[in-house]
Amino acid sequence: AHQWRGVLAEYSDHLPFSSTDTLLSLGEGGTPLVAAPALSAKVGAEVHIKVEGQNPTGSFKDRGMVSAMSKALNDGATTVVCASTGNTSASAAAYAAAAGLTCVVLLPEGKIAAGKLAQAVVHGAKLVQVQGNFDDCLEIARKLDAEHPVELVNSVNPYRLQGQKTAAFEIVDALGAAPDLHLLPVGNAGNISAYWMGYQEYREKGISDSVPRMWGFQAAGAAPFVAGRPILDPETVATAIRIGAPASWDLAVAARDDSGGSIDAVTDEQILAAQALLAAEVGIFVEPASAAGVAGLLQKAEQGLVPAGARIVITVTGNGLKDVDTALSGRDLTPTVIPVDISAAAEAMGL
Numbered sequence: 001a002h003q004w005r006g007v008l009a010e011y012s013d014h015l016p017f018s019s020t021d022t023l024l025s026l027g028e029g030g031t032p033l034v035a036a037p038a039l040s041a042k043v044g045a046e047v048h049i050k051v052e053g054q055n056p057t058g059s060f061k062d063r064g065m066v067s068a069m070s071k072a073l074n075d076g077a078t079t080v081v082c083a084s085t086g087n088t089s090a091s092a093a094a095y096a097a098a099a100g101l102t103c104v105v106l107l108p109e110g111k112i113a114a115g116k117l118a119q120a121v122v123h124g125a126k127l128v129q130v131q132g133n134f135d136d137c138l139e140i141a142r143k144l145d146a147e148h149p150v151e152l153v154n155s156v157n158p159y160r161l162q163g164q165k166t167a168a169f170e171i172v173d174a175l176g177a178a179p180d181l182h183l184l185p186v187g188n189a190g191n192i193s194a195y196w197m198g199y200q201e202y203r204e205k206g207i208s209d210s211v212p213r214m215w216g217f218q219a220a221g222a223a224p225f226v227a228g229r230p231i232l233d234p235e236t237v238a239t240a241i242r243i244g245a246p247a248s249w250d251l252a253v254a255a256r257d258d259s260g261g262s263i264d265a266v267t268d269e270q271i272l273a274a275q276a277l278l279a280a281e282v283g284i285f286v287e288p289a290s291a292a293g294v295a296g297l298l299q300k301a302e303q304g305l306v307p308a309g310a311r312i313v314i315t316v317t318g319n320g321l322k323d324v325d326t327a328l329s330g331r332d333l334t335p336t337v338i339p340v341d342i343s344a345a346a347e348a349m350g351l
């Protein structure tokens with residue numbers, strides 16, 4: 001039986017590595033594209049969910065990280081650095097461990113979901129919490145890269161987007177064609193840029209006939225693309241996308257405009273409602289930021305902007321287990337406690 005070899009080996013024809021390069025893999029990519037009949041029925045279209053929380057460290061970041069880390073390894077780097085809202089640092093820490101490299105991460109103090117922090121810690125990264133937001137962390141990381149012998153593995157490193165574009169390849173490979181619409185959350189804007197690159201490359205190579213319109217969604221309190229300028233004090237419950245000055249600004253604007261798409265805002269309430277709906281009606285548990293695309297779809301449907309019967313892919317970017325505190329907040333967790341007794345169990349369960 002064929003075992004998935006990770007994105008660098010599976011898509012080597014489309015990536016900037018040579019046959020003599022060492023290619024890392026933790027088995028990233030090859031994630032499921034799941035039909036979502038409950039969402040399809042709600043919006044009158046054909047909705048598929050690309051479940052990126054199934055990656056080795058539980059987010060889409062692994063696709064780009066395996067690429068950036070392999071490049072750093074082949075270049076003889078010994079230390080990698082990144083700024084992160086949590087997932088990039090979890091992924092960098094894991095792939096640095098696999099590569100035998102030292103990993104240093106800069107995190108906004110107090111704004112990292114516990115699961116992500118745990119990942120960076122157990123994989124042995126050196127953690128520094130900065131008294132600022134992600135944008136402050138990235139500025140420091142860029143300067144460290146310029147002034148010290150360290151390799152920056154944020155998505156400003158072009159190898160990150162190269163790896164991440166493989167998600168678009170997988171979608172076209174699975175559907176046999178590009179979808180009509182692709183929806184996803186937008187934070188630092190690397191992912192929307194990478195998907196657009198991947199879709200365009202497949203069309204240029206004649207593997208697909210078309211490209212989708214790209215619909216990106218930001219949290220309302222952290223929506224610089226909607227404002228048309230950086231946001232100084234980004235705030236949202238979706239800490240993964242709590243970003244005010246996205247690094248891939250121009251690439252994301254090109255993805256939006258060249259695809260005939262849009263980047264809109266959804267509120268924290270919409271995000272949390274979409275997270276709950278995905279869990280309860282589709283069967284997929286995602287972290288809050290990851291639900292922004294689903295929140296966006298429902299908003300577009302309410303505005304009458306979802307074409308009837310359109311083929312839609314929504315990327316859900318990270319696993320719900322990374323941030324159980326947010327998922328459980330506001331829910332009644334009082335347990336129903338019974339003695340060891342079958343009739344008490346039956347009664348408690350309303351049977």
Ligand code: F0G
Pocket residue numbers: 059061083084085086087088089155185186187188189190191192240241287289290317318
């Ligand atoms: N969803 C999740 C779960 C994320 O962690 C991120 C970004 C995004 C969406 C947005 O993707 O930045 O490519 O537009 N997280 C980064 C991090 C910033 O540090 O983990 P983007």
